[in-house]
Amino acid sequence: MIKKDSVWTGSYWDEFASLPAIIPQGPIAMLGLGAGTAAHSILKYYPSFHIIGWELDELLINVARAYFDLSKVEEKNEHGGYLSVCTGDALSPDATVEGGFAGIIVDLFADGKILPQLLEEETWVGLAKKLMPNGRIMVNCSGRDNDQYYREHKIAPPKSNRSWTENSAIKALSRALPGEVRKLVEEPECENFFALTGPLPDLDAWSKAVPAKLSPKVKLWQHVE
Secondary structure, eight states, rough: OBBTTBSSSSSGGGGGGGGGSSSSSEEEEEEETTTSSSHHHHHHTTEEEEEEESSSHHHHHHHHHHHOOHHHHHHHOOSEEEEEEEEEESSTTOOOSTTTTEEEEEEOTTTTTEEEEGHHHHHHHHHHTTTTEEEEEEEOOOOOOOOOHHOOOOOOOOOOTTTTGGOHHHHHHHHSSTOEEEEOOTTOOOOOOEEEEESSOOOHHHHHHGGGGHHHHTHHHHEEO
């Protein structure tokens, strides 16, 4: 969650704030808004973007407005950027805008697990159709499919720089959009894998375009083999 003196959380939510630097100007869909943590960081550093966030849990939205300043980013700022909140199914065919999204951020979980729809190729094909030209999808794919087993049995998972291949969401996305998927290379103990669609950006230029906090991380993106 958001700290009072900073938009950074030290958690995976921070990674989403690197997306605006590599997409066209246009609306960003946030599928799985939660309490609006990522929306705060994006609008602080890229204040001209319009974010449209979908969240199924209306109670969570009300709590975020009361305690996490969500209502502040719902107000249009001096640069024209703001957050629009939609309560409903983020994967509905109606969750779209005319002309398409410049970016789609996907962070959809239920009971601690990634939504099963994100393990289906058809879901990713449908989301890609909601993008404008040169738009991109960035997604938190969770960890390896068997990470829950390791946690429940208090066993340290084997360290491998190819553990992302054990993630069904990345595999489904790669099948749906062959040759268009990139992955963020993390430390072996990291529990979350990130994927990005579209051509691999110029990593040096991207690193210079993002907030300093994120600059080292964006250089870790690679092609999915």
